């Protein structure tokens with residue numbers, strides 16, 4: 166078969182789910198297009214968008230504006246917008262940007278080859294159809310000894326948190342068949358892969374609607390049993406659906422990394438209720454306590470929204486208080502911004518921007534304190550790192566992640582990239598750690614049984 170001669174450039178905004186979707190986009194187009202990292206040489210320029218916050222949507226619109234000149238200079242370039250903003254705006258986006266050739270929504274990515282063909286012929290197609298079940302994905306090719314893989318296990322959400330646009334732009338929950346997930350994961354491991362992250366908007370409700378009865382913890386157990394898997398992660402979990410079985414998984418599955426992202430959003434019951442989150446602060450903290458009991462070294466990260474409509478000083482103080490009690494290792498925090506179609510956009514008592522900004526600054530400075538405290542707690546410890554690449558801090562340093570998800574920089578040759586090895590943590594910084602290699606990497610097998618005994622050692 167002839168190799169593709171045309172080039173596609175994909176610009177991705179947003180979360181890991183979008184990163185995984187962009188990988189699928191490259192794959193479905195692989196018969197006709199080779200992926201390029203140089204936008205200026207592309208024949209096809211695709212933007213994979215995020216609508217979760219107003220700011221991310223504004224970034225897309227601004228990029229789209231700047232591409233007008235490009236399109237004028239190179240009228241043969243096919244320019245497409247996909248993902249959440251495309252799903253939300255559909256035809257409106259096409260009308261607002263006459264230089265656009267193609268709109269495809271969150272599920273349109275699977276029909277891209279045909280859509281692109283139509284765009285080449287000047288049809289300006291718009292595909293924002295949402296199907297009720299997971300479309301078959303192409304068999305993924307794992308080329309060039311990949312280290313980490315994002316494997317989508319479900320999409321969409323039925324929860325309708327009042328601030329969130331996801332159920333509208335991704336549709337209702339739909340899970341992928343376990344057999345398909347296991348085949349994809351096995352192929353990745355056979356190609357030399359080491360770490361798998363299972364992805365979904367709410368992985369804890371995985372399995373609903375599948376012909377075979379399978380829960381998320383059961384799926385985790387099947388993936389964790391695949392030969393050659395060193396590390397297993399997942400995102401994102403809804404606190405309400407976090408089951409005792411999942412807690413057991415942290416205690417029992419060796420590849421499952423000791424890190425959980427558990428978005429709390431607010432520490433005030435009044436606000437949690439207005440957000441339609443389905444749990445109270447007490448229930449959330451209780452789950453944190455039993456997770457820490459099952460897995461004493463577990464690192465927790467979270468998402469937080471400040472300035473939700475009606476949030477008082479006292480509500481905000483309760484959020485700060487919950488952060489201290491949960492002792493999050495990391496938090497992704499944002500000012501509330503009203504999103505189209507969501508209920509909260511119509512709530513009274515929308516807060517002024519300056520109140521939101523002031524609260525965000527206070528919250529982030531508290532999280533900085535909590536993060537550095539957690540980092541200092543790691544000083545002197547010996548931990549396993551997966552060497553991911555060159556450090557951004559210095560060209561003669563490498564960087565990787567601990568199982569607990571912290572970034573660590575350390576000296577070493579490029580040949581170590583892709584290895585698992587042991588490090589001693591020597592410095593704690595606000596956003597990363599510094600380490601000292603204890604050995605030359607010799608194996609790609611899990612190193613847990615070679616870690617020295619220590620009272621601080623993870624006991625999952």
Ligand code: SF4
Nearest residue numbers: 322324325326329331
């Ligand atoms: S659980 Fe809530 S915040 Fe998460 S994707 Fe669903 S609606 Fe959005």
